[in-house]
Amino acid sequence: MSNEIRAVLIPIEEDRKLLLPNAMVAEVLGMRSINSLDQDEDWILGTVSWRGWDIPLIDFAVLTGSNTEQNVDSSFNLAVLKSINHAENMPYFAVLSRGIPKLQLISRGDMQLHEEKSINHNAIASLVSIQDEMADIPNMNYLESNLIALTQPAA
Template identity: 35%
Template structure:
């Protein structure tokens, strides 16, 4: 049996009300922001769809999705980015979704010495897997399965 690596690579993303920590392997690409195509009757957290490699990828504002900062406005101008991520469920109609980011993500090396779990989520209605500290910074680890599930419930064509 092989040993787990002593360090993992993660991506730290500034989102309107918090920082998100994602596994580097989950991120497919970082794009410059362009206005998404609106989705009729979508909740505030579902900003629309962005075009990426022939896909119409739903764009999520995580801070609004999980109610971290429901009144926040994303950073203006050229600082906004779109992080296309692989959906964990492997559904043919929703293989990817995207998170809105304020600026470029930071690649980080994570180890037991640098990463501390502050709290695991106990609320099944939330899209937070855990709250963590990375050195002196706090971040939220999204529950990617829960985000995907919420998207599938809002997008009938993705179900």
């Protein structure tokens, strides 16, 4: 029992998923209008309005080097994530999901860490496989610190 966690697999590009504990996902939404944000990063798409908050929307695949050409349309979903390290500065942010995130109960034995594979970006904490599905575990501290630095003016 204690070895199992409820996790969510978020498809971020074809054959690539993000693995997160379910407790971090506040809500999964359909695509909504993206408001522009005045910054230059390709992976920060803008902000979306959610429950009265304007939260940043990121494309994790682009952040970690993917050269996707598919435009962001209404077939996409958004996973709203709770910040865990810097909640006072940015309580929530959203990740682009290409498809519907999948809930999965994962036990220690289901997950295999791939230490032999090299990680090409600081935003990825580790690479794992769960029942033959590869997934990235994001480095939330890196992700949140960078998002805050890029989207919020210095005090």
